[in-house]
Structures are given as C-alpha cells and as structure tokens.
Amino acid sequence: MALSFIHGIVVGIVLTFITLLALYNRCYYLSLSTFYSNNNIFHRTSDKRHSRNISYEGYQFFVFSDESPMVRAYLDVVRDTVCGLALRTQERAYVDNHMRPMDINQRIKGLDWPFTGITMVGQRRLINIEWALRFVIANGIMGDFIECGVWRGVSSIFARAVLKALNNNDRDVWLADSFQGLPKARTLHDTDIWSKMEYLKVSLEEVQTNFKAFNLLDDRVHFCKGYFVNSLPNCNISRIAVLRMDGDMYESTMDQLFNLYSKLQVGGVIIIDDYSIEECFRAIVDFRNWHNITEEILPIPGDETGRCWIKRKSIQLQKDQYVLLLPKTKS
Numbered sequence: 001m002a003l004s005f006i007h008g009i010v011v012g013i014v015l016t017f018i019t020l021l022a023l024y025n026r027c028y029y030l031s032l033s034t035f036y037s038n039n040n041i042f043h044r045t046s047d048k049r050h051s052r053n054i055s056y057e058g059y060q061f062f063v064f065s066d067e068s069p070m071v072r073a074y075l076d077v078v079r080d081t082v083c084g085l086a087l088r089t090q091e092r093a094y095v096d097n098h099m100r101p102m103d104i105n106q107r108i109k110g111l112d113w114p115f116t117g118i119t120m121v122g123q124r125r126l127i128n129i130e131w132a133l134r135f136v137i138a139n140g141i142m143g144d145f146i147e148c149g150v151w152r153g154v155s156s157i158f159a160r161a162v163l164k165a166l167n168n169n170d171r172d173v174w175l176a177d178s179f180q181g182l183p184k185a186r187t188l189h190d191t192d193i194w195s196k197m198e199y200l201k202v203s204l205e206e207v208q209t210n211f212k213a214f215n216l217l218d219d220r221v222h223f224c225k226g227y228f229v230n231s232l233p234n235c236n237i238s239r240i241a242v243l244r245m246d247g248d249m250y251e252s253t254m255d256q257l258f259n260l261y262s263k264l265q266v267g268g269v270i271i272i273d274d275y276s277i278e279e280c281f282r283a284i285v286d287f288r289n290w291h292n293i294t295e296e297i298l299p300i301p302g303d304e305t306g307r308c309w310i311k312r313k314s315i316q317l318q319k320d321q322y323v324l325l326l327p328k329t330k331s
C-alpha cells in the first residue's frame with residue numbers, strides 16, 4: 001500500500017514535469033522573438049562548423065567558432081560603405097531630383113532612391129542578407145545565393161563579401177537581371193511605367209565594375225542576363241539556399257517564383273524586397289494562395305518595406321496559373 005502511494009507520487013511528479021516542459025516548449029516556439037532563432041527543427045548536415053548564436057540588430061545571428069573578429073569589422077565597413085552611410089554622400093533623391101545631404105534614417109531603411117549611392121536597399125535589408133546566409137550555413141541548408149533584380153549589383157556584392165568573409169567555399173552568387181531595366185507589361189497586372197525609368201537601367205559592365213571595385217569578382221559569381229521570363233528558365237543555378245527577389249512588378253515577381261521557388265531548398269530563405277509595392281504584394285499573395293503556402297511572413301528588423309520567410313515544405317507548381325501570365329506566342 002505504502003509502496004504504491006509513493007509510486008503514485010513519483011509518477012505524478014514525472015507527468016507534471018513532462019507537461020510543464022511541453023508547455024514551455026510550445027510557448028517558446030510561439031513567441032515572436034524566436035522567429036529568427038529556432039534552428040533546431042533542421043538537421044545539421046554537410047556543414048559541421050560549430051556555431052553559436054548571438055543577439056545582433058534584432059536577430060539571432062549565427063557566429064562560427066573559427067570566425068575572426070575581423071569578419072565583423074570587414075562586413076560592417078563593406079555594408080555601410082555600399083549603402084552610403086559611411087561616406088554620407090550628397091545624394092539626389094530620384095523622387096524630386098533635388099540635391100541634398102543624404103537623410104541617414106531614410107538610407108538605413110532604404111526608403112530613398114540614391115543617385116550616386118550604389119544600392120537602394122539600405123542598411124537594414126543588407127543585414128537581413130547576412131542573417132539569411134549565416135542561417136543557411138549554420139543549418140546546413142545547401143545551395144547558392146541568387147538575387148533577381150540587381151540594379152547596380154551591390155546587394156549581391158555584399159552577399160559575396162559575406163560568403164568570402166565566412167570562408168565559405170561551396171556556395172556561389174548569382175545575379176539575374178535584364179541589365180537594361182524593367183520590361184513593358186505583358187498582362188493587365190502591370191503597367192509600362194517601370195520600363196520608362198532610365199534610372200533603373202544599369203549595364204552588366206557597370207555591375208562588374210562595381211564588383212571589381214570591392215575585389216569580389218571571381219569565378220563564384222555568375223550572371224543570368226535577360227528578362228526573367230526568358231532568362232530564368234535557362235539560368236544554370238541548381239540549388240538555392242537564399243532567394244532574394246527585387247523585381248518590383250507583378251510579372252517579374254511571378255517569373256521568379258515559378259522558375260525558382262522549386263529550386264529553393266526546404267530550410268532556405270526567400271526575401272521579398274518589394275512587399276510594400278502593390279503589384280509585388282499581390283503576386284506574393286496569389287502565389288501563396290495557389291500553392292497553399294502558409295509559412296509565416298517575417299518582418300525585417302528595423303525595416304518597413306521588405307519581408308522574408310523560411311521555406312518549410314515543397315510544393316507542386318501550379319503551371320496552369322503561370323501559362324495565363326506568359327506572353328502570347330504567335331501560332
């Protein structure tokens with residue numbers, strides 16, 4: 001009798017403990033602050049580098065044990081130089097064409113359109129690129145970085161700088177762009193206004209010159225030239241770990257999603273620069289609805305316009321939807 005009484009108490013304590021542990025874990029996973037930190041759901045595979053996470057600019061950043069403090073110093077300098085903050089250049093905002101000192105807060109969030117500056121994205125979305133690359137490396141998610149819509153190329157330059165600084169040798173950087181601006185609209189989802197913006201036309205040579213200026217043009221950097229609808233189906237990238245989309249239009253966004261989302265590895269990161277642009281936003285909503293994509297859309301700390309999500313499951317592409325968006329072929 002006494003024995004089974006003690007037995008009962010022990011079982012009770014154990015069960016309470018297990019229940020509390022389960023509740024704790026559940027709260028942990030549901031809390032907002034774990035958006036950027038929970039990596040334990042993925043298996044660590046090929047990359048066995050030991051990492052720990054630190055708190056950095058609103059993220060849980062993975063830092064590798066063999067990483068020199070000079071990595072942080074180098075990336076800070078490259079990042080704040082390319083987005084204009086370090087030099088505090090005089091800029092002319094595209095919107096009103098007036099020369100004036102750069103507005104630091106606008107530049108941090110990438111809300112202005114710089115004239116002499118070489119990237120639009122701003123400091124916060126550059127930090128997001130570094131976070132995404134560290135996230136896939138630490139989690140052993142294999143694949144390359146690709147940016148679709150590169151303008152002067154500098155977000156991709158920063159991505160190459162991150163991989164080089166982290167001494168990562170198994171991931172390439174791909175840049176997809178027409179290198180002659182945005183196309184005319186081919187459906188009613190878009191208009192032709194984008195195609196008329198001279199400011200958005202940057203040649204491949206100019207992008208390569210920018211890469212060389214940072215000594216980062218090497219055989220790990222590849223270019224897919226052409227309008228996405230033609231170039232992306234032929235782009236030789238096979239596995240994607242970080243997909244960065246910055247093509248502004250509905251059709252440009254759909255061309256990227258239908259050609260590249262299947263190549264994005266489960267556990268990889270998709271970044272949408274233009275979530276605040278109506279057409280891009282609608283493309284994201286439509287694509288997610290057609291494919292029942294329910295992964296949580298994450299904010300970018302300190303930024304107002306970009307978003308990202310971590311791909312957690314594969315999808316079956318609904319090609320019928322895409323056919324309706326393709327240019328009509330003469331038959």
Ligand SMILES: C[S@@+](CC[C@H](N)C(=O)[O-])C[C@H]1O[C@@H](n2cnc3c(N)ncnc32)[C@H](O)[C@@H]1O
Nearest residue numbers: 119120149150151155178181227228246247252
């Ligand atoms: C807003 S800019 C990109 C800004 C850039 N990510 C940065 O870091 O500054 C948009 C770019 O997307 C390209 N683009 C948009 N739609 C495209 C399409 N359908 N095909 C090829 N390039 C496209 C344009 O040529 C332009 O370089």
Ligand SMILES: *[C@@H]1O[C@H](CO)[C@@H](O)[C@H](O)[C@H]1NC(C)=O
Nearest residue numbers: 037038039040052053054060
């Ligand atoms: C990050 O580190 C904290 C402790 O420093 C730990 O509790 C947490 O589980 C770590 N997160 C990941 C994703 O490793």
Ligand SMILES: *[C@@H]1O[C@H](CO)[C@@H](O)[C@H](O)[C@H]1NC(C)=O
Nearest residue numbers: 222223224225234235236237
């Ligand atoms: C893709 O790879 C094939 C074979 O390696 C090559 O022939 C082709 O030119 C490449 N295409 C591009 C766009 O680089």
Ligand SMILES: *[C@@H]1O[C@H](CO)[C@@H](O)[C@H](O)[C@H]1NC(C)=O
Nearest residue numbers: 289290291292315316317318
């Ligand atoms: C999405 O979910 C709906 C309702 O559950 C289902 O009928 C449809 O087949 C799903 N579509 C895809 C592409 O999975």
